Amino acid sequence: MADEVPNLTHQILREIRDELRKTNHRLEETNQRLDEGFKELGGRIERLETAVVRMGKVNDAVLDEQIKDSERLDGHEVRLGRLEQHTGLPPLGSK
Numbered sequence: 068m069a070d071e072v073p074n075l076t077h078q079i080l081r082e083i084r085d086e087l088r089k090t091n092h093r094l095e096e097t098n099q100r101l102d103e104g105f106k107e108l109g110g111r112i113e114r115l116e117t118a119v120v121r122m123g124k125v126n127d128a129v130l131d132e133q134i135k136d137s138e139r140l141d142g143h144e145v146r147l148g149r150l151e152q153h154t155g156l157p158p159l160g161s162k
Contacts, residue, residue: 151158 148158150156
């Protein structure tokens with residue numbers, strides 16, 4: 068019986084070691100998947116940042132065009148008002 072206790076202890080310790088090895092292997096696989104996921108996510112974030120910068124530039128260009136259009140419209144309104152005064156026509160929208 069004295070020999071059985073150390074053998075049982077060794078057997079239990081070997082089983083624990085084997086389970087730890089399995090656990091470590093699964094952790095390594097999980098870490099690899101996480102690393103791949105983070106790399107993919109990093110690439111997506113870079114593409115999104117690029118898209119945001121481009122959208123900002125497009126937005127700025129659109130706003131610039133709107134300002135130019137507004138200024139051009141204001142100029143036309145002034146010119147139209149002068150023509151109406153010069154010709155004696157009533158302003159548009161009045162009866």
